[in-house]
Amino acid sequence: MPGSPQDPRRRVPRTDTVLADPAVGAAVARLGRARVRAEVTAVQQRVREGVLAPDRVAAVVVAGLPPGPASSRPVLNATGAVLHTNLGRAALSPAAIAAVVDAAGATDVEYDLGTGGRARRGRGTLAALRTAVPGAGDVLVVNNGAAALLLAVTALCTRPRREVVWSRGELVEIGDGFRLPDLVATGGARIREVGTTNRTTVADVASAVSRRTGCVLRVHPSNFRVRGFTAGPDLRELAAALPPDVPLVVDTGSGLLAPDPLLPDEPDVSSALAAGADLVTASGDKLLGGPQAGLVFGRADLIERVRRHPMARAVRVDKLTLAALEATVAGPVPPTTRALHVDPGELRQRCAAVAGRLRETGVDAGVVPSAGVVGGGGAPGLELPGWAVSLPVGLARPLRTGDPPVVGRVAGNRLLLDLRAVEPAADPTLARAVLSASSVSGG
Numbered sequence: 026m027p028g029s030p031q032d033p034r035r036r037v038p039r040t041d042t043v044l045a046d047p048a049v050g051a052a053v054a055r056l057g058r059a060r061v062r063a064e065v066t067a068v069q070q071r072v073r074e075g076v077l078a079p080d081r082v083a084a085v086v087v088a089g090l091p092p093g094p095a096s097s098r099p100v101l102n103a104t105g106a107v108l109h110t111n112l113g114r115a116a117l118s119p120a121a122i123a124a125v126v127d128a129a130g131a132t133d134v135e136y137d138l139g140t141g142g143r144a145r146r147g148r149g150t151l152a153a154l155r156t157a158v159p160g161a162g163d164v165l166v167v168n169n170g171a172a173a174l175l176l177a178v179t180a181l182c183t184r185p186r187r188e189v190v191w192s193r194g195e196l197v198e199i200g201d202g203f204r205l206p207d208l209v210a211t212g213g214a215r216i217r218e219v220g221t222t223n224r225t226t227v228a229d230v231a232s233a234v235s236r237r238t239g240c241v242l243r244v245h246p247s248n249f250r251v252r253g254f255t256a257g258p259d260l261r262e263l264a265a266a267l268p269p270d271v272p273l274v275v276d277t278g279s280g281l282l283a284p285d286p287l288l289p290d291e292p293d294v295s296s297a298l299a300a301g302a303d304l305v306t307a308s309g310d311k312l313l314g315g316p317q318a319g320l321v322f323g324r325a326d327l328i329e330r331v332r333r334h335p336m337a338r339a340v341r342v343d344k345l346t347l348a349a350l351e352a353t354v355a356g357p358v359p360p361t362t363r364a365l366h367v368d369p370g371e372l373r374q375r376c377a378a379v380a381g382r383l384r385e386t387g388v389d390a391g392v393v394p395s396a397g398v399v400g401g402g403g404a405p406g407l408e409l410p411g412w413a414v415s416l417p418v419g420l421a422r423p424l425r426t427g428d429p430p431v432v433g434r435v436a437g438n439r440l441l442l443d444l445r446a447v448e449p450a451a452d453p454t455l456a457r458a459v460l461s462a463s464s465v466s467g468g
């Protein structure tokens with residue numbers, strides 16, 4: 026009854042009392058007082074409205090706050106896509122994570138501890154990349170692959186304004202509505218399209234080159250395939266057909282530094298340079314398996330020109346990225362490489378172990394073949410043979426919203442948990458997550 030002593034609205038716990046609860050106190054240490062206080066105020070209001078019992082306030086406050094220091098949460102990627110763009114692309118290696126933590130405070134990223142003076146920013150990372158790609162005269166690191174492409178072409182095709190010669194078969198949309206020709210045009214280069222959607226020859230490109238040309242661009246059509254009556258210029262022949270003063274820029278996208286027999290259609294930086302490319306751009310968080318970054322490799326004089334362009338400062342990479350990139354390139358094999366090359370027999374054994382443990386507790390779990398993919402728009406059409414744990418499809422949502430969240434793949438009326446991109450050490454965690462999801466869903 027409103028106004029009576031039993032009315033829950035009159036028994037709203039005081040803010041200080043709620044903040045004194047140990048679990049709420051832990052949230053304050055993690056998230057800061059202001060954030061938690063705002064949540065307390067919101068929950069107190071629900072008591073006032075009579076929709077929540079007063080003794081539930083602390084628990085509801087804790088449940089409404091993120092369990093980690095930020096609202097983004099670590100997720101188990103059981104989709105079978107090694108580079109899932111919506112799940113943050115490449116997972117960093119433990120070494121790269123440690124490097125990020127070390128770099129987080131004050132660091133000598135641009136400082137020489139011997140002389141006490143300024144040093145070249147990220148020189149250790151640049152040295153590691155030069156060692157990994159001996160054919161490159163120099164290297165530059167920027168914020169992402171799109172920035173690497175934009176900066177390289179802009180530096181070569183503006184001041185004065187010049188043309189970038191570009192095949193119509195390579196005018197690519199990379200995702201989320203972003204189109205590379207629109208991106209490149211924003212830098213000021215004038216696009217000179219050559220060839221057709223399905224066929225472009227060396228002669229098409231060579232005959233378009235003139236005094237107005239700033240560079241010739243070759244973009245790897247990384248996320249689609251054109252089949253049938255198709256042809257693109259061979260890179261070596263293209264390089265040989267161009268006048269020596271016209272730079273050839275190649276956007277590989279993938280981030281492979283050297284060829285990988287598993288991915289025969291993916292271009293790599295070393296091969297592109299060997300074939301005669303003057304500058305080669307790539308992503309850091311695709312097949313390289315590192316942090317989001319863009320790499321530009323190639324002729325030292327051209328790299329210097331790109332590095333000196335005013336736009337370079339606007340796409341500069343931060344110290345955390347430089348640290349993670351160096352540990353990825355020079356350190357232990359990153360999770361991306363492991364997940365791509367994992368032995369299918371090993372995947373099958375891991376799936377059988379997880380499914381066996383689940384069946385013991387009455388969960389309807391099986392083991393089925395599952396084709397993994399590179400993901401992140403890379404290597405379209407390539408299927409990586411593997412295995413998955415098969416579960417009732419009703420577990421998909423409780424698993425996604427559990428702790429830790431597990432994201433699988435729905436196939437028909439089954440939920441598949443493909444272990445390819447899951448670290449083997451996380452298998453027991455994944456099994457526990459399935460058990461608690463089954464108890465939630467009553468399955």
Ligand SMILES: *Cc1c(COP(=O)(O)O)cnc(C)c1O
Binds near residue numbers: 171244
């Ligand atoms: C992915 C990709 C890009 C963009 O790289 P980001 O690192 O995502 O910015 C550019 N070009 C090609 C060919 C790509 O595959």
